[in-house]
Amino acid sequence: MKILSAQQLAEADLSTINKQQISSNDLMERVATLVFERLHQRLNGSPVPVKIFCGIGNNGGDGLAIARHMIQHGYHVKVYVTNCSKKRSPDFLVNYDRIKDVTNEWPVLLSCKEDFPEITPQDFIIDAIFGTGINRPVDGWMADLIVYLNSVKAFKVAIDMPSGLYANTAHKTDDAILQADHTFTFQTPKLSFFLPETGQYTGTFEVINIGLDPEYLMAAAPIAQLITREAAQNMYQPREKFSYKGDYGHVLTFAGSKGKMGAAVLCAGAAINAGAGKVTAYIPEDGNFIMQSSLPEVMTVESEGEEYITDFKNPIENAVLCIGPGIGVKKYTCSAFAKAVKEQSTPIVIDADGIQILAKHPELIKDIPKDSILTPHDGELKKLIGEWDNSYTRLEKAQEFSKKNNVILVLKGAHTITVAGSGQYVNSTGNPGMATAGSGDVLSGIIASFLAQGYDPLTAAAFSVYLHGASGDLASQTYAHEGLKASIISNFIGSSILQLFRNPAQEQQAQPQS
Ligand SMILES: NC(=O)C1=CN([C@@H]2O[C@H](COP(=O)(O)OP(=O)(O)OC[C@H]3O[C@@H](n4cnc5c(N)ncnc54)[C@H](OP(=O)(O)O)[C@@H]3O)[C@@H](O)[C@H]2O)[C@@H](O)CC1
Numbered sequence: 477m478k479i480l481s482a483q484q485l486a487e488a489d490l491s492t493i494n495k496q497q498i499s500s501n502d503l504m505e506r507v508a509t510l511v512f513e514r515l516h517q518r519l520n521g522s523p524v525p526v527k528i529f530c531g532i533g534n535n536g537g538d539g540l541a542i543a544r545h546m547i548q549h550g551y552h553v554k555v556y557v558t559n560c561s562k563k564r565s566p567d568f569l570v571n572y573d574r575i576k577d578v579t580n581e582w583p584v585l586l587s588c589k590e591d592f593p594e595i596t597p598q599d600f601i602i603d604a605i606f607g608t609g610i611n612r613p614v615d616g617w618m619a620d621l622i623v624y625l626n627s628v629k630a631f632k633v634a635i636d637m638p639s640g641l642y643a644n645t646a647h648k649t650d651d652a653i654l655q656a657d658h659t660f661t662f663q664t665p666k667l668s669f670f671l672p673e674t675g676q677y678t679g680t681f682e683v684i685n686i687g688l689d690p691e692y693l694m695a696a697a698p699i700a701q702l703i704t705r706e707a708a709q710n711m712y713q714p715r716e717k718f719s720y721k722g723d724y725g726h727v728l729t730f731a732g733s734k735g736k737m738g739a740a741v742l743c744a745g746a747a748i749n750a751g752a753g754k755v756t757a758y759i760p761e762d763g764n765f766i767m768q769s770s771l772p773e774v775m776t777v778e779s780e781g782e783e784y785i786t787d788f789k790n791p792i793e794n795a796v797l798c799i800g801p802g803i804g805v806k807k808y809t810c811s812a813f814a815k816a817v818k819e820q821s822t823p824i825v826i827d828a829d830g831i832q833i834l835a836k837h838p839e840l841i842k843d844i845p846k847d848s849i850l851t852p853h854d855g856e857l858k859k860l861i862g863e864w865d866n867s868y869t870r871l872e873k874a875q876e877f878s879k880k881n882n883v884i885l886v887l888k889g890a891h892t893i894t895v896a897g898s899g900q901y902v903n904s905t906g907n908p909g910m911a912t913a914g915s916g917d918v919l920s921g922i923i924a925s926f927l928a929q930g931y932d933p934l935t936a937a938a939f940s941v942y943l944h945g946a947s948g949d950l951a952s953q954t955y956a957h958e959g960l961k962a963s964i965i966s967n968f969i970g971s972s973i974l975q976l977f978r979n980p981a982q983e984q985q986a987q988p989q990s
Pocket residue numbers: 485486488489503504507531532533534535536537538560561563564565605606607608609610611612613614615618635636637662686688
């Protein structure tokens with residue numbers, strides 16, 4: 477699913493009005509009806525006191541139109557308008573006028589702190605103060621209003637965006653932003669919903685298809701893509717009936733050291749679990765027993781070093797190298813790393829200590845095959861691209877690095893973002909339980925596995941990140957976030973592939989019964 481900028485959404489709005497030959501108010505009415513339907517489904521006519529806070533732009537217009545529908549359906553609605561300027565949008569004014577048709581209670585105008593209404597925890601708040609038209613930090617009494625709304629316990633639903641939040645630009649840390657419990661956002665999610673500084677403000681969110689001009693949407697170059705279940709389904713390559721293990725590639729892991737053989741086991745195990753035809757683990761001599769007794773499916777080749785990998789003699793032609801988990805950064809391991817990377821001519825996966833070595837020896841970067849995939853967490857990323865001020869500069873710097881070095885970066889986080897040149901692919905799966913030791917080793921093994929199975933590098937990266945998160949989500953239904961560990965995530969890879977193609981009824985059956 478495309479993630480568009482605020483500016484693109486405004487253009488899509490205009491294009492829709494022109495092509496569908498409707499007025500902008502017709503579009504607002506469509507939007508308000510769709511939101512109302514969803515609210516009505518959940519509230520089901522409940523006599524909950526609803527307080528709707530409206531700005532004076534089109535977001536406020538949406539709020540007024542939603543208020544009209546709710547009043548018409550018997551809800552107890554009180555409308556407040558933030559009277560901060562005389563510059564009201566035409567569609568705000570139309571809907572400000574139309575509310576007269578359904579109630580004698582004129583909206584209350586708010587102009588200062590003293591005007592703020594009392595709010596009880598039982599109230600249901602709808603935030604329609606600012607949407608995508610916000611263009612500067614909210615200040616003065618309007619900022620106080622947002623802070624006030626954040627301080628009350630009532631449930632808050634944001635219309636299109638939590639007020640005060642920018643769709644795709646950086647904030648200062650003290651900006652006033654509404655903390656919503658749920659957000660109904662229109663047509664596409666906004667990039668800020670997925671970034672660590674701002675992602676929490678939406679609460680849960682759902683995207684409402686408001687029928688914007690499909691031609692515009694099709695042609696628009698997205699600022700990022702959200703990798704949804706549907707996107708992942710399209711990436712999946714089913715297996716041929718008449719195929720054999722040689723058709724599904726060979727992964728060569730270069731991982732592990734004394735005390736960190738677990739990283740190698742997790743990485744190689746995930747490569748097998750994700751479907752690689754064969755996996756060979758290149759390991760320090762002392763790790764052989766651990767690897768062979770942990771993973772009977774995996775072959776091993778020993779380095780000369782007993783505790784660390786100290787040398788590299790390529791044991792397999794045409795394997796996909798997955799290098800770095802648990803190898804340490806000792807001098808002789810760095811030399812073996814340099815040799816291994818240099819000998820590859822097709823894309824490889826570099827993770828963990830492999831990235832640390834690259835950061836320490838940037839001269840090695842030129843030896844990485846084009847379209848290789850690096851999977852840094854933020855600590856490792858900083859060593860590669862330097863510090864950043866905010867998530868947007870982090871992405872810009874990652875794009876520069878990706879373009880300059882012809883590599884794909886998988887920026888691990890709550891919403892892992894795969895960066896390939898100017899392309900940014902935001903993952904939609906995963907949960908905080910996956911912040912656990914070895915989770916990254918599993919991810920690098922999965923990516924190498926799909927590379928070996930013939931997926932192109934960008935698809936292998938984005939698809940693996942999706943499945944890794946989906947495996948964690950499935951596993952957490954049985955183990956809770958706290959009980960998740962890397963080997964469990966790995967064991968759920970197959971289930972996450974099955975779940976990609978389950979229909980909703982089958983999905984319910986697959987849930988653990990309470
Ligand atoms: N996209 C779509 O397809 C559709 C979009 N729709 C809806 O339209 C919304 C976008 O509407 P919008 O453009 O009128 O902007 P909105 O968010 O209401 O705010 C603008 C007002 O706020 C003001 N203002 C800005 N910053 C401020 C600040 N810090 N502090 C104080 N004031 C500030 C600004 O004033 P100015 O900058 O001119 O002083 C202006 O008056 C969108 O989110 C969605 O809800 C649907 O109805 C139909 C389909």
